[in-house]
Amino acid sequence: MTTTTMRYTYPHTIDNGSGEQITFIRFNDNEKGGMLEIENRVHPGAGPPMHVHHLQDESLTVIEGKIGAQVAGREPTFHGPGETVTFLRGIAHRFWNAGDDMLICKGWARPAYNMEYFLTEIYRSTKANGGKAPSAFDGAYLQSKYKTEFDVIEIPVLVKKVIFPITLLLGKLAGKHRRFAGAPEAVSNRH
Incomplete structure:
Protein backbone atom coordinates (compact mmCIF):
# COMPACT_ATOMS: atom_id res chain seq x y z
CA MET A 1 0.00 0.00 0.00
CA THR A 2 1.31 3.47 -0.79
CA THR A 3 0.97 6.77 0.97
CA THR A 4 -0.79 9.79 -0.47
CA THR A 5 0.89 11.41 -3.45
CA MET A 6 0.25 14.92 -2.12
CA ARG A 7 3.09 16.60 -0.25
CA TYR A 8 2.82 19.76 1.77
CA THR A 9 5.29 22.18 3.30
CA TYR A 10 5.36 21.85 7.09
CA PRO A 11 4.00 23.14 9.27
CA HIS A 12 0.75 23.16 7.24
CA THR A 13 -2.26 24.83 8.91
CA ILE A 14 -5.91 24.52 7.92
CA ASP A 15 -8.93 26.36 9.34
CA ASN A 16 -12.59 25.47 8.72
CA GLY A 17 -13.98 28.91 9.56
CA SER A 18 -16.13 27.55 12.39
CA GLY A 19 -13.69 27.32 15.27
CA GLU A 20 -11.38 24.46 14.34
CA GLN A 21 -7.79 24.75 13.23
CA ILE A 22 -5.36 21.92 12.59
CA THR A 23 -1.64 22.32 12.09
CA PHE A 24 0.08 19.35 10.50
CA ILE A 25 3.49 19.58 12.16
CA ARG A 26 5.23 16.92 10.10
CA PHE A 27 4.64 13.81 8.07
CA ASN A 28 6.86 10.86 8.93
CA ASP A 29 6.85 8.58 5.90
CA ASN A 30 7.17 4.82 6.17
CA GLU A 31 6.07 1.70 4.31
CA LYS A 32 2.97 1.45 6.52
CA GLY A 33 1.28 4.66 5.33
CA GLY A 34 3.18 7.21 7.39
CA MET A 35 2.30 9.17 10.51
CA LEU A 36 1.05 12.74 10.79
CA GLU A 37 2.02 14.77 13.84
CA ILE A 38 -0.70 17.34 14.51
CA GLU A 39 -1.73 20.18 16.76
CA ASN A 40 -5.31 21.36 16.91
CA ARG A 41 -6.92 24.47 18.33
CA VAL A 42 -10.64 24.30 18.95
CA HIS A 43 -12.89 27.14 20.13
CA PRO A 44 -15.42 26.48 22.92
CA GLY A 45 -18.26 24.26 21.71
CA ALA A 46 -16.59 23.50 18.36
CA GLY A 47 -15.44 20.11 17.12
CA PRO A 48 -15.97 17.65 14.28
CA PRO A 49 -19.22 15.68 13.88
CA MET A 50 -19.42 11.95 14.63
CA HIS A 51 -17.09 10.34 12.11
CA VAL A 52 -14.93 7.30 11.54
CA HIS A 53 -11.46 6.74 10.14
CA HIS A 54 -11.59 3.25 8.64
CA LEU A 55 -7.80 2.94 8.38
CA GLN A 56 -6.31 5.43 10.84
CA ASP A 57 -5.80 5.50 14.60
CA GLU A 58 -5.87 9.00 16.08
CA SER A 59 -4.55 10.21 19.42
CA LEU A 60 -4.86 13.64 21.06
CA THR A 61 -3.15 14.85 24.24
CA VAL A 62 -4.65 17.93 25.87
CA ILE A 63 -2.14 20.77 26.29
CA GLU A 64 -4.64 23.43 27.39
CA GLY A 65 -8.38 23.37 27.98
CA LYS A 66 -10.91 20.56 28.31
CA ILE A 67 -11.83 18.01 25.64
CA GLY A 68 -15.10 16.16 25.45
CA ALA A 69 -14.80 12.82 23.66
CA GLN A 70 -17.41 10.29 22.66
CA VAL A 71 -17.31 6.93 20.97
CA ALA A 72 -20.59 5.97 19.25
CA GLY A 73 -22.94 4.22 21.66
CA ARG A 74 -21.07 5.34 24.78
CA GLU A 75 -21.37 8.21 27.21
CA PRO A 76 -19.01 11.18 26.68
CA THR A 77 -15.81 11.44 28.68
CA PHE A 78 -13.94 14.61 29.60
CA HIS A 79 -10.20 15.15 29.84
CA GLY A 80 -7.86 17.97 30.86
CA PRO A 81 -4.21 18.95 30.41
CA GLY A 82 -1.82 16.02 30.19
CA GLU A 83 -4.57 13.50 29.46
CA THR A 84 -4.74 11.57 26.20
CA VAL A 85 -7.70 10.35 24.18
CA THR A 86 -7.09 7.72 21.50
CA PHE A 87 -9.61 6.75 18.84
CA LEU A 88 -8.98 3.43 17.15
CA ARG A 89 -9.56 2.87 13.43
CA GLY A 90 -13.04 1.70 12.53
CA ILE A 91 -14.66 3.19 15.66
CA ALA A 92 -17.06 6.12 15.16
CA HIS A 93 -16.18 9.04 17.41
CA ARG A 94 -16.30 12.77 17.92
CA PHE A 95 -14.61 15.31 20.14
CA TRP A 96 -15.22 18.93 21.04
CA ASN A 97 -14.01 21.75 23.23
CA ALA A 98 -15.95 21.13 26.44
CA GLY A 99 -14.51 24.15 28.24
CA ASP A 100 -14.73 27.93 28.15
CA ASP A 101 -11.19 28.55 26.88
CA MET A 102 -9.32 27.47 23.75
CA LEU A 103 -8.67 23.73 23.55
CA ILE A 104 -5.16 22.95 22.36
CA CYS A 105 -4.13 19.36 21.71
CA LYS A 106 -1.10 17.69 20.21
CA GLY A 107 -1.27 14.26 18.71
CA TRP A 108 -0.88 11.96 15.76
CA ALA A 109 -2.75 9.96 13.16
CA ARG A 110 -1.40 6.75 11.67
CA PRO A 111 -1.25 5.40 9.12
CA ALA A 112 -1.87 8.81 7.58
CA TYR A 113 -2.64 7.82 3.98
CA ASN A 114 -4.99 10.55 2.63
Missing part, protein backbone atom coordinates in the same frame (compact mmCIF):
# COMPACT_ATOMS: atom_id res chain seq x y z
CA MET A 115 -5.99 12.14 5.92
CA GLU A 116 -4.12 15.41 5.34
CA TYR A 117 -5.51 15.83 1.82
CA PHE A 118 -9.07 14.92 2.85
CA LEU A 119 -9.11 17.28 5.85
CA THR A 120 -7.39 20.09 3.93
CA GLU A 121 -10.05 19.97 1.22
CA ILE A 122 -12.99 19.57 3.63
CA TYR A 123 -11.75 22.52 5.74
CA ARG A 124 -11.09 24.66 2.65
CA SER A 125 -14.59 24.05 1.31
CA THR A 126 -16.23 24.54 4.71
CA LYS A 127 -14.47 27.86 5.23
CA ALA A 128 -15.37 29.02 1.71
CA ASN A 129 -18.98 28.00 2.41
CA GLY A 130 -19.34 30.20 5.51
CA GLY A 131 -17.97 27.73 8.07
CA LYS A 132 -21.12 25.62 8.32
CA ALA A 133 -20.38 22.65 6.04
CA PRO A 134 -18.49 21.96 2.82
CA SER A 135 -20.26 22.85 -0.42
CA ALA A 136 -22.68 20.15 -1.59
CA PHE A 137 -20.45 19.05 -4.49
CA ASP A 138 -17.19 19.11 -2.51
CA GLY A 139 -18.75 17.15 0.36
CA ALA A 140 -20.27 14.58 -2.00
CA TYR A 141 -17.05 14.26 -4.01
CA LEU A 142 -14.71 13.86 -1.05
CA GLN A 143 -17.03 11.60 0.96
CA SER A 144 -17.60 9.37 -2.08
CA LYS A 145 -13.99 9.24 -3.32
CA TYR A 146 -12.52 8.51 0.11
CA LYS A 147 -15.32 6.35 1.55
CA THR A 148 -12.86 3.50 2.13
CA GLU A 149 -10.94 5.78 4.50
CA PHE A 150 -13.44 8.20 6.08
CA ASP A 151 -17.13 8.48 6.82
CA VAL A 152 -19.20 11.20 8.46
CA ILE A 153 -21.75 9.20 10.44
CA GLU A 154 -24.15 12.13 10.80
CA ILE A 155 -24.83 12.22 7.03
CA PRO A 156 -27.95 10.07 6.47
CA VAL A 157 -27.56 6.93 4.33
CA LEU A 158 -30.28 8.20 1.97
CA VAL A 159 -28.18 11.29 1.26
CA LYS A 160 -25.06 9.19 0.60
CA LYS A 161 -26.86 6.70 -1.66
CA VAL A 162 -29.29 8.99 -3.55
CA ILE A 163 -28.42 12.68 -3.17
CA PHE A 164 -24.62 12.35 -3.46
CA PRO A 165 -24.72 10.54 -6.85
CA ILE A 166 -27.10 13.17 -8.26
CA THR A 167 -24.95 15.99 -6.85
CA LEU A 168 -21.83 14.41 -8.33
CA LEU A 169 -23.41 14.00 -11.76
CA LEU A 170 -24.67 17.59 -11.88
CA GLY A 171 -21.37 18.91 -10.51
CA LYS A 172 -19.35 16.99 -13.09
CA LEU A 173 -21.57 18.31 -15.88
CA ALA A 174 -20.83 21.81 -14.54
CA GLY A 175 -17.08 21.08 -14.39
CA LYS A 176 -16.79 21.31 -10.61
CA HIS A 177 -14.74 18.10 -10.47
CA ARG A 178 -11.81 19.79 -12.23
CA ARG A 179 -10.67 21.45 -9.02
CA PHE A 180 -9.83 17.97 -7.71
CA ALA A 181 -7.57 17.07 -10.65
CA GLY A 182 -4.50 15.40 -9.22
CA ALA A 183 -6.27 14.25 -6.04
CA PRO A 184 -4.59 11.17 -4.60
CA GLU A 185 -6.25 7.83 -5.12
CA ALA A 186 -8.22 6.43 -2.21
CA VAL A 187 -6.61 3.64 -0.21
CA SER A 188 -8.55 0.41 -0.10
CA ASN A 189 -9.53 -0.82 3.34
CA ARG A 190 -8.47 -4.31 2.31
CA HIS A 191 -4.88 -4.93 3.31
Whole structure:
Protein backbone atom coordinates (compact mmCIF):
# COMPACT_ATOMS: atom_id res chain seq x y z
CA MET A 1 0.00 0.00 0.00
CA THR A 2 1.31 3.47 -0.79
CA THR A 3 0.97 6.77 0.97
CA THR A 4 -0.79 9.79 -0.47
CA THR A 5 0.89 11.41 -3.45
CA MET A 6 0.25 14.92 -2.12
CA ARG A 7 3.09 16.60 -0.25
CA TYR A 8 2.82 19.76 1.77
CA THR A 9 5.29 22.18 3.30
CA TYR A 10 5.36 21.85 7.09
CA PRO A 11 4.00 23.14 9.27
CA HIS A 12 0.75 23.16 7.24
CA THR A 13 -2.26 24.83 8.91
CA ILE A 14 -5.91 24.52 7.92
CA ASP A 15 -8.93 26.36 9.34
CA ASN A 16 -12.59 25.47 8.72
CA GLY A 17 -13.98 28.91 9.56
CA SER A 18 -16.13 27.55 12.39
CA GLY A 19 -13.69 27.32 15.27
CA GLU A 20 -11.38 24.46 14.34
CA GLN A 21 -7.79 24.75 13.23
CA ILE A 22 -5.36 21.92 12.59
CA THR A 23 -1.64 22.32 12.09
CA PHE A 24 0.08 19.35 10.50
CA ILE A 25 3.49 19.58 12.16
CA ARG A 26 5.23 16.92 10.10
CA PHE A 27 4.64 13.81 8.07
CA ASN A 28 6.86 10.86 8.93
CA ASP A 29 6.85 8.58 5.90
CA ASN A 30 7.17 4.82 6.17
CA GLU A 31 6.07 1.70 4.31
CA LYS A 32 2.97 1.45 6.52
CA GLY A 33 1.28 4.66 5.33
CA GLY A 34 3.18 7.21 7.39
CA MET A 35 2.30 9.17 10.51
CA LEU A 36 1.05 12.74 10.79
CA GLU A 37 2.02 14.77 13.84
CA ILE A 38 -0.70 17.34 14.51
CA GLU A 39 -1.73 20.18 16.76
CA ASN A 40 -5.31 21.36 16.91
CA ARG A 41 -6.92 24.47 18.33
CA VAL A 42 -10.64 24.30 18.95
CA HIS A 43 -12.89 27.14 20.13
CA PRO A 44 -15.42 26.48 22.92
CA GLY A 45 -18.26 24.26 21.71
CA ALA A 46 -16.59 23.50 18.36
CA GLY A 47 -15.44 20.11 17.12
CA PRO A 48 -15.97 17.65 14.28
CA PRO A 49 -19.22 15.68 13.88
CA MET A 50 -19.42 11.95 14.63
CA HIS A 51 -17.09 10.34 12.11
CA VAL A 52 -14.93 7.30 11.54
CA HIS A 53 -11.46 6.74 10.14
CA HIS A 54 -11.59 3.25 8.64
CA LEU A 55 -7.80 2.94 8.38
CA GLN A 56 -6.31 5.43 10.84
CA ASP A 57 -5.80 5.50 14.60
CA GLU A 58 -5.87 9.00 16.08
CA SER A 59 -4.55 10.21 19.42
CA LEU A 60 -4.86 13.64 21.06
CA THR A 61 -3.15 14.85 24.24
CA VAL A 62 -4.65 17.93 25.87
CA ILE A 63 -2.14 20.77 26.29
CA GLU A 64 -4.64 23.43 27.39
CA GLY A 65 -8.38 23.37 27.98
CA LYS A 66 -10.91 20.56 28.31
CA ILE A 67 -11.83 18.01 25.64
CA GLY A 68 -15.10 16.16 25.45
CA ALA A 69 -14.80 12.82 23.66
CA GLN A 70 -17.41 10.29 22.66
CA VAL A 71 -17.31 6.93 20.97
CA ALA A 72 -20.59 5.97 19.25
CA GLY A 73 -22.94 4.22 21.66
CA ARG A 74 -21.07 5.34 24.78
CA GLU A 75 -21.37 8.21 27.21
CA PRO A 76 -19.01 11.18 26.68
CA THR A 77 -15.81 11.44 28.68
CA PHE A 78 -13.94 14.61 29.60
CA HIS A 79 -10.20 15.15 29.84
CA GLY A 80 -7.86 17.97 30.86
CA PRO A 81 -4.21 18.95 30.41
CA GLY A 82 -1.82 16.02 30.19
CA GLU A 83 -4.57 13.50 29.46
CA THR A 84 -4.74 11.57 26.20
CA VAL A 85 -7.70 10.35 24.18
CA THR A 86 -7.09 7.72 21.50
CA PHE A 87 -9.61 6.75 18.84
CA LEU A 88 -8.98 3.43 17.15
CA ARG A 89 -9.56 2.87 13.43
CA GLY A 90 -13.04 1.70 12.53
CA ILE A 91 -14.66 3.19 15.66
CA ALA A 92 -17.06 6.12 15.16
CA HIS A 93 -16.18 9.04 17.41
CA ARG A 94 -16.30 12.77 17.92
CA PHE A 95 -14.61 15.31 20.14
CA TRP A 96 -15.22 18.93 21.04
CA ASN A 97 -14.01 21.75 23.23
CA ALA A 98 -15.95 21.13 26.44
CA GLY A 99 -14.51 24.15 28.24
CA ASP A 100 -14.73 27.93 28.15
CA ASP A 101 -11.19 28.55 26.88
CA MET A 102 -9.32 27.47 23.75
CA LEU A 103 -8.67 23.73 23.55
CA ILE A 104 -5.16 22.95 22.36
CA CYS A 105 -4.13 19.36 21.71
CA LYS A 106 -1.10 17.69 20.21
CA GLY A 107 -1.27 14.26 18.71
CA TRP A 108 -0.88 11.96 15.76
CA ALA A 109 -2.75 9.96 13.16
CA ARG A 110 -1.40 6.75 11.67
CA PRO A 111 -1.25 5.40 9.12
CA ALA A 112 -1.87 8.81 7.58
CA TYR A 113 -2.64 7.82 3.98
CA ASN A 114 -4.99 10.55 2.63
CA MET A 115 -5.99 12.14 5.92
CA GLU A 116 -4.12 15.41 5.34
CA TYR A 117 -5.51 15.83 1.82
CA PHE A 118 -9.07 14.92 2.85
CA LEU A 119 -9.11 17.28 5.85
CA THR A 120 -7.39 20.09 3.93
CA GLU A 121 -10.05 19.97 1.22
CA ILE A 122 -12.99 19.57 3.63
CA TYR A 123 -11.75 22.52 5.74
CA ARG A 124 -11.09 24.66 2.65
CA SER A 125 -14.59 24.05 1.31
CA THR A 126 -16.23 24.54 4.71
CA LYS A 127 -14.47 27.86 5.23
CA ALA A 128 -15.37 29.02 1.71
CA ASN A 129 -18.98 28.00 2.41
CA GLY A 130 -19.34 30.20 5.51
CA GLY A 131 -17.97 27.73 8.07
CA LYS A 132 -21.12 25.62 8.32
CA ALA A 133 -20.38 22.65 6.04
CA PRO A 134 -18.49 21.96 2.82
CA SER A 135 -20.26 22.85 -0.42
CA ALA A 136 -22.68 20.15 -1.59
CA PHE A 137 -20.45 19.05 -4.49
CA ASP A 138 -17.19 19.11 -2.51
CA GLY A 139 -18.75 17.15 0.36
CA ALA A 140 -20.27 14.58 -2.00
CA TYR A 141 -17.05 14.26 -4.01
CA LEU A 142 -14.71 13.86 -1.05
CA GLN A 143 -17.03 11.60 0.96
CA SER A 144 -17.60 9.37 -2.08
CA LYS A 145 -13.99 9.24 -3.32
CA TYR A 146 -12.52 8.51 0.11
CA LYS A 147 -15.32 6.35 1.55
CA THR A 148 -12.86 3.50 2.13
CA GLU A 149 -10.94 5.78 4.50
CA PHE A 150 -13.44 8.20 6.08
CA ASP A 151 -17.13 8.48 6.82
CA VAL A 152 -19.20 11.20 8.46
CA ILE A 153 -21.75 9.20 10.44
CA GLU A 154 -24.15 12.13 10.80
CA ILE A 155 -24.83 12.22 7.03
CA PRO A 156 -27.95 10.07 6.47
CA VAL A 157 -27.56 6.93 4.33
CA LEU A 158 -30.28 8.20 1.97
CA VAL A 159 -28.18 11.29 1.26
CA LYS A 160 -25.06 9.19 0.60
CA LYS A 161 -26.86 6.70 -1.66
CA VAL A 162 -29.29 8.99 -3.55
CA ILE A 163 -28.42 12.68 -3.17
CA PHE A 164 -24.62 12.35 -3.46
CA PRO A 165 -24.72 10.54 -6.85
CA ILE A 166 -27.10 13.17 -8.26
CA THR A 167 -24.95 15.99 -6.85
CA LEU A 168 -21.83 14.41 -8.33
CA LEU A 169 -23.41 14.00 -11.76
CA LEU A 170 -24.67 17.59 -11.88
CA GLY A 171 -21.37 18.91 -10.51
CA LYS A 172 -19.35 16.99 -13.09
CA LEU A 173 -21.57 18.31 -15.88
CA ALA A 174 -20.83 21.81 -14.54
CA GLY A 175 -17.08 21.08 -14.39
CA LYS A 176 -16.79 21.31 -10.61
CA HIS A 177 -14.74 18.10 -10.47
CA ARG A 178 -11.81 19.79 -12.23
CA ARG A 179 -10.67 21.45 -9.02
CA PHE A 180 -9.83 17.97 -7.71
CA ALA A 181 -7.57 17.07 -10.65
CA GLY A 182 -4.50 15.40 -9.22
CA ALA A 183 -6.27 14.25 -6.04
CA PRO A 184 -4.59 11.17 -4.60
CA GLU A 185 -6.25 7.83 -5.12
CA ALA A 186 -8.22 6.43 -2.21
CA VAL A 187 -6.61 3.64 -0.21
CA SER A 188 -8.55 0.41 -0.10
CA ASN A 189 -9.53 -0.82 3.34
CA ARG A 190 -8.47 -4.31 2.31
CA HIS A 191 -4.88 -4.93 3.31
